[in-house]
Amino acid sequence: MASKPMFLLLLLLFLPFKLQCSSPQTWIKAGYWDSSGELPASDINSALFTHLFCAFAYVNSTSYQLLINSSKEQPFSEFTNTVKLKNPSITTLLSIRVGKSESTTFSLMINQTSNRKSFIKSSVRTARLYGFHGLDLVGVMPRNSTNMTSLGTFLDEWRAEVDSESRNSGKTQLLLTMSFGRVPTVNSVSYPIDSAKRNLDWVNIIAYDYYVPTVDRFTGVHAALYDPFGGANTDAGIREWLQRGFSADKLVLGLPYHGFGWTLVNSGENDIGSPASGPAVTIDGSMGYKLIKSFIQNYGYGAESVYNSTYVVSFCKIGSNWINFDDVEAIKAKVSYAKAKGLLGYNVFQLSNDENWLLSQAAYGIGTSQREKQQQLLVIVLVTVAAVILLMGTIVCYLQIKIFKSQGILATLKKSVSRMRPKISSDEKQDNSAPNLQVFSFNSIKAATDNFSSENKLGQGGYGPVYKGMLPKGQQIAVKRLSKTSNQGLEEFKNEVTLTARLQHVNLVRVMGICTEREEKMLIYDFMPNKSLDFYLFVAMFLQNMLRKEPTL
Structure with a gap:
């Protein structure tokens, strides 16, 4: 009987994972969490994502092993378990950054066999140690052909190590991803396309920062999806990647949660391409979405952003400040574009810039099909139900054990006895639900033993008199009556009642029934004149052995 609830519980626990495994390839809904930002990992709404990148680790300039700054070791080690609290199916990757200051170290690493081996081994080991499901490389730009050739070799060796580690450990392979620029070729130098297609699970396209105020002395759309005048835009870059033979389902579109502000030379000239003197609002002009919305709101009357569907961007002019950024409309349009192009998904940078998850919810709403939403809801419901059943089962088992141990039979035994018989009259009656056990009234036992007379007393034991x-009808019986001073009789009575239905043996006296009226605890046996001593000794030893084997009775 107990196997059925257990089977149902296991089914409920297994079904959500079966649903996930049976669905088509997951459409990536990813985001970068910068550990140096203001957003604690515990505040991430991970339910809005399928993958999260923990950023950033680096390359050690001396050992060429993967380096996590000591101040980040604890948040990195706790990251996966933390984000899984709100989304148990989330996949996490450790992101490794190669900025301008790290480019020399990275170049020395990929161009030397021993250095590559040192980094690759340490990266896989660290990912496993910290509980990540994959590794990601960010910031590598195609600056010279020698480095790009070495990068291709590095990716081959990285994939080989990941495959080998998985075979040897029996664990699922780590994911390998990398961020590439808007276009595959820069100044005649190309990324190692063939190696990337062969070794990476997908490529994150950095579809932003095309124009920045620290470099460009004119206003520009830093993340335009389209540009009718031929300026840098995402659509042109994606088409170029596809023309170079990269499969659409290995490309993930980058979405910026930031914008840029320029200071206009002439506040009356505020179109795209207008002269600018440099950054506005911040030192480099970069502004997170949260800051932009706050800046507009705090300025007061007359400050508002305008969505431009031609470029797929929002503009805002406040005095001499000219700001462009992606608001909800732009995010929705770009996610729709990614789906229409057959891309693998989207990747936002970065989470701490969002405002109350407004952009993330917009992207999630477009990026998640109705079928996926229903399936995710079903998974949540099934996991919740399974958890509740497991918790209730644990509580019930605990209470049953506690009741049996502390109170003996009491309510539990009375319920069991009531199930064995309907209503017993003053004479003994056979119970239909328990044909081998009868329930006797106190008066019938009192009459049978001549009011428990001393002449009918056969002996005395730890349980009480017999x-x-x-x-x-003339049938002889033996009656064991619980002594009022007995310390062990209650436990013996419970065990004998519980075990009697199971015990059938030619050398064991048959228990005919019980009597529980008037707070009595009496066991009624067939009377066998010459086997009384053997019987009592056997029962005592047998019950002691059974209690050792079945402590939960």
């Missing part, structure tokens, strides 16, 4: 008796 009396000989005779039923109205």
Whole structure:
């Protein structure tokens, strides 16, 4: 009987994972969490994502092993378990950054066999140690052909190590991803396309920062999806990647949660391409979405952003400040574009810039099909139900054990006895639900033993006295009556009642029934004159052995 609830529980726990495994390839809904930002990992709404990148680790300039700054070791080690609290199916990757200051170290690493081996081994080991499901490389730009050739070799060796580690450990392979620029070729130098297609699970396209105020002395759309005048835009870059043979389902579109502000030379000239003197609002002009919205709101009357569907961007002019950024409309349009192009998904940078998850919810709403939403809801419901059943089962088992141990039979035994019989009259009656066990009234036992007379007393044990008796039909019985001073009789009574239905043996005296009226605890046996001593010794030893084997009775 207990196997059925257990089977249902296991089914409920297994079904959500079966649903996920049976669905088509997951559409990536990813985001970068910068550990140096203001957003604690515990505040991430991970339910809005399928993958999260923990950023950033680096390359050690001396050992060429993967380096996590000591101040980041604890948040990195706790990251996966933390984000899984809100989304148990989330996949996490450790992101490794190669900025301008790290480019020399990275070049020395990829161009030397021993250095590559040192980094690759340490990266896989660290990912496993910290509980990540994959590794990601960010910031590598195609600056010279030698480095790009070495990068291709590095990716081959990285994939080989990941495959080998998985075979040897029996664990699922780590994911390998990398961020590439808007276009595959820069100044005649190309990324190692063939190696990337062969070794990476997908490529994150950095579809932003095309124009920045620290470099460009004119206003520009830093993340335009389209540009009718041929300026840098995402659509042109994606088409170029596809023309170079990269499969659409290995490309993930980058979405910026930031914008840039320029200071206009002439506040009356505020179109795209207008002269600018440099950054506005911040030192480099970069502004997170949260800051932009706050800046507009705090400025007061007359400050508002305008969505431009031609470029797929929002503009805002406040005094001499000219700001462009992606608001909800732009995010929705870009996610729709990614789906229409057959891309693998989207990747936002970065989470701490969002405002109350407004952009993330917009992207999630477009990026998640109705079928996926229903399936995710079903998974949540099934996991919740399974958890509740498991918790309730644990509580019930605990209470049953506690009741049996502390109170003996009491309510539990009375319920069991009530199930064995409907209503017993003053004479013994056979119980239909328990044909081998009868329930006797106190008066019938009192009459059978001549009011428990000393002449009918057969002996005395730890349980209490044993009396000989005779039923109205002439059948002889032996009655074991719990002594009022007995310390062990209650436990013996419970165990004998529980075990009697199971015990059938030619050398064991048959228990005919019980009597529980008037707070009595009496066991009624067939009377066997010459086997009384053997019987009592056998029962005592047998019950002690059974109690050792079945402590939960």
